[in-house]
Amino acid sequence: MSDWPLWEVFVRAKRGLSHTHVGSLHAPDAALALHNARDLYTRRQEGVSIWVVPAAAITASSPQERDPLFEPAADKVYRHPTFYDVPEDVEYL
Amino acid sequence: MSPPCVPAVLALADDALIYAQRLGEWISRAPQIEEDMALANVGLDLLGRARSLYTWLGAVDGSGRSEDDFAYWRDEREFRHLWLVERPGGDFADEMVRLLLMASLDVERYAALASTASVAGIDELAGIAGKAVNESTYHRDHARLWVLRLGDGTEESRTRMNAALERVAPYVDELFTDSWADRAAVAAGIGVLPSSLRSSVLGYVGSVLAEATLDPLPEPAWHARGGREGLHSEVCGFMLAEMQHLARSHPGATW
Amino acid sequence: MYGNDYGPTDVAESAAQDRLPRRDEPLNAADQAALDGYFDELIDADQRIEPRDAMPEAYRQTLIRMIAQHAHSEIIGMQPEGNWITRAPSLRRKAILMAKVQDEAGHGLYLYSAAETLGVTREELLDRLHTGRQKYSSIFNYPTLTWADVGAIGWLVDGAAIMNQVPLCRCSYGPYARAMVRVCKEESFHQRQGFEILWTLARGTEAQVAMAQDAVNRWWWPSLMMFGPPDSGEKAATGHTAQSMAWGIKRFSNDDLRQKFVDMTVPQAERIGLTLPDPDLRWNEERGHYDFGAVDWDEFKRVLSGDGPCNAARIAHRVKAHEDGAWVREAAVAYARKAQAPAEVGAA
Numbered sequence: 111m112s113d114w115p116l117w118e119v120f121v122r123a124k125r126g127l128s129h130t131h132v133g134s135l136h137a138p139d140a141a142l143a144l145h146n147a148r149d150l151y152t153r154r155q156e157g158v159s160i161w162v163v164p165a166a167a168i169t170a171s172s173p174q175e176r177d178p179l180f181e182p183a184a185d186k187v188y189r190h191p192t193f194y195d196v197p198e199d200v201e202y203l
Numbered sequence: 204m205s206p207p208c209v210p211a212v213l214a215l216a217d218d219a220l221i222y223a224q225r226l227g228e229w230i231s232r233a234p235q236i237e238e239d240m241a242l243a244n245v246g247l248d249l250l251g252r253a254r255s256l257y258t259w260l261g262a263v264d265g266s267g268r269s270e271d272d273f274a275y276w277r278d279e280r281e282f283r284h285l286w287l288v289e290r291p292g293g294d295f296a297d298e299m300v301r302l303l304l305m306a307s308l309d310v311e312r313y314a315a316l317a318s319t320a321s322v323a324g325i326d327e328l329a330g331i332a333g334k335a336v337n338e339s340t341y342h343r344d345h346a347r348l349w350v351l352r353l354g355d356g357t358e359e360s361r362t363r364m365n366a367a368l369e370r371v372a373p374y375v376d377e378l379f380t381d382s383w384a385d386r387a388a389v390a391a392g393i394g395v396l397p398s399s400l401r402s403s404v405l406g407y408v409g410s411v412l413a414e415a416t417l418d419p420l421p422e423p424a425w426h427a428r429g430g431r432e433g434l435h436s437e438v439c440g441f442m443l444a445e446m447q448h449l450a451r452s453h454p455g456a457t458w
Numbered sequence: 459m460y461g462n463d464y465g466p467t468d469v470a471e472s473a474a475q476d477r478l479p480r481r482d483e484p485l486n487a488a489d490q491a492a493l494d495g496y497f498d499e500l501i502d503a504d505q506r507i508e509p510r511d512a513m514p515e516a517y518r519q520t521l522i523r524m525i526a527q528h529a530h531s532e533i534i535g536m537q538p539e540g541n542w543i544t545r546a547p548s549l550r551r552k553a554i555l556m557a558k559v560q561d562e563a564g565h566g567l568y569l570y571s572a573a574e575t576l577g578v579t580r581e582e583l584l585d586r587l588h589t590g591r592q593k594y595s596s597i598f599n600y601p602t603l604t605w606a607d608v609g610a611i612g613w614l615v616d617g618a619a620i621m622n623q624v625p626l627c628r629c630s631y632g633p634y635a636r637a638m639v640r641v642c643k644e645e646s647f648h649q650r651q652g653f654e655i656l657w658t659l660a661r662g663t664e665a666q667v668a669m670a671q672d673a674v675n676r677w678w679w680p681s682l683m684m685f686g687p688p689d690s691g692e693k694a695a696t697g698h699t700a701q702s703m704a705w706g707i708k709r710f711s712n713d714d715l716r717q718k719f720v721d722m723t724v725p726q727a728e729r730i731g732l733t734l735p736d737p738d739l740r741w742n743e744e745r746g747h748y749d750f751g752a753v754d755w756d757e758f759k760r761v762l763s764g765d766g767p768c769n770a771a772r773i774a775h776r777v778k779a780h781e782d783g784a785w786v787r788e789a790a791v792a793y794a795r796k797a798q799a800p801a802e803v804g805a806a
Contacts, residue, residue, distance in 0.1 A: 113581050134571040136580060138790035141348050146237040149244050150564050170510060227543040227556060231536040234783025236563050243560035254549050271548050295786050356789025449605055450547040456663050458547040
């Protein structure tokens with residue numbers, strides 16, 4: 111029995127936003143994947159731009175390796191704006 | 204006074220409605236669930252197009268008929284659609300050949316309708332036609348993608364596609380036959396003669412078939428004709444019976 | 459749409475039976491990882507489990523079965539309603555119905571995608587549906603005999619489905635929860651269109667009113683059965699609701715959801731002007747809920763086990779579409795391979 115590969119779909123709903131992952135679908139190739147994505151994910155005008163990516167092409171970080179990859183960021187808390195205590199009346203901060 | 208283009212536009216509306224009716228039959232029967240969605244999408248576009256055209260017709264032809272009056276309360280001999288669109292769906296190959304032909308025809312004839320109606324100041328009709336061009340461009344592309352894959356896929360799919368071309372070939376000439384309604388519309392400056400679209404539409408279709416490694420459209424052994432005069436094939440009566448039966452069983456009812 | 463009426467979902471039994479092959483290599487043994495406690499921490503904190511997280515095998519299998527059966531329900535559900543597309547009595551109704559059934563196909567696709575994140579392919583899941591190893595919501599084993607049935611399905615069956623689906627938006631498994639959010643957004647028009655159909659019929663000709671009442675008479679009890687057999691009180695110990703709730707898969711018991719559905723629907727029926735076929739239906743001031751009559755669980759078991767009016771036809775229809783379409787799917791794969799091959803040769 112033939113199998114159509116899996117594709118992940120990303121849609122940018124509006125200019126100014128970035129593409130977000132909306133789900134996946136099966137298609138034999140990229141052209142049909144785009145057509146299917148349009149029918150499945152933008153029926154209610156939910157998309158300006160659609161990307162389809164073969165699921166097999168996606169490299170994911172492994173949850174088991176999460177500590178080395180992400181922990182260093184956890185103690186660099188000064189990267190987050192809420193770390194700073196600034197007067198409320200300073201504009202544009 | 205009813206505009207001279209009305210009968211030609213009625214034929215367009217009937218083509219859209221009857222084709223939408225046939226496409227509706229594919230839902231839950233398509234080769235892949237994604238294709239159930241795609242064919243439903245085409246069907247919805249065509250149904251919406253038919254509704255808009257009937258609504259416009261009822262307003263301008265002096266009858267005041269509603270979209271449902273046109274769809275449910277006319278008899279077989281009053282419908283003006285092509286034989287190709289009333290044909291039962293058959294094989295998926297038959298359907299993709301039909302979609303390629305009809306969408307290619309629609310892109311061109313609705314483009315002509317949009318520009319001529321716009322020039323004549325019939326803005327509502329121009330708007331409907333403009334939307335139709337966009338939709339049919341997408342439908343044509345969808346059909347093309349499939350014809351390529353089925354023609355140049357497996358030996359079996361190529362054989363089935365060539366067989367579908369044999370079955371559909373007899374219906375092609377009618378697409379490009381000028382009816383008196385077409386001539387009346389064009390004489391009044393609206394639309395285009397179907398015969399003038401033959402070489403560009405069949406040229407496009409031919410190039411897709413060639414790219415798909417399929418045989419060219421064969422010479423048919425017989426020719427479908429008469430749809431524009433309300434002379435349909437025998438399937439039409441059965442199809443209309445199914446479509447109209449419930450509405451006709453309850454005259455005057457609201458749904 | 460979704461019910462809880464698939465039949466026994468024995469957790470241990472399904473773990474043993476559904477040893478489905480995984481698409482990815484496991485990062486380490488699921489049990490070992492579960493011992494790490496990370497899974498339990500996430501569940502306790504009401505956080506989402508995502509596809510590559512370690513999880514107990516039984517959790518994985520339960521979810522695969524649950525999500526797949528939900529997907530199958532959407533796909534099979536296209537048939538009873540799809541029946542009426544070619545016969546809809548107005549163009550507006552035809553368009554709405556086509557859009558609704560198209561949505562159901564879409565919901566099926568979202569759900570198959572969610573199930574696939576757990577290491578199973580759609581091909582395998584469809585095979586289980588076609589061979590009866592996985593079920594679909596038993597409500598779809600009933601026939602749509604009249605146009606009014608389309609309204610009854612929208613109002614009652616979609617209404618019941620929404621009752622099940624809203625809590626699932628907070629299911630512990632991320633992809634399923636997110637699919638449910640999407641589905642719920644789209645589903646709201648489904649119930650409304652069903653209600654509108656019946657509302658219009660109930661205000662129409664004598665024949666239309668009779669048609670509507672007849673449909674409601676046939677769909678009411680099966681809709682109550684959609685929530686699955688009783689599972690609270692003394693029944694709680696014998697079912698698997700407890701484990702599913704502990705895992706954040708199920709948020710409310712079948713009985714709670716069924717009661718909520720009755721409480722919501724009775725006033726709606728009164729507004730429409732149709733009666734519900736239950737002489738024992740009455741408001742209970744003390745409980746603050748509607749009392750309702752006994753569901754015929756024997757009928758439920760009978761239909762679930764295959765002896766319903768449409769079971770055979772639903773599967774036969776589905777299998778035929780799948781088999782008739784095999785040459786199409788194969789052609790598409792062959793074409794894609796041909797398109798890739800020249801590139802590979804060039805790179806060699």
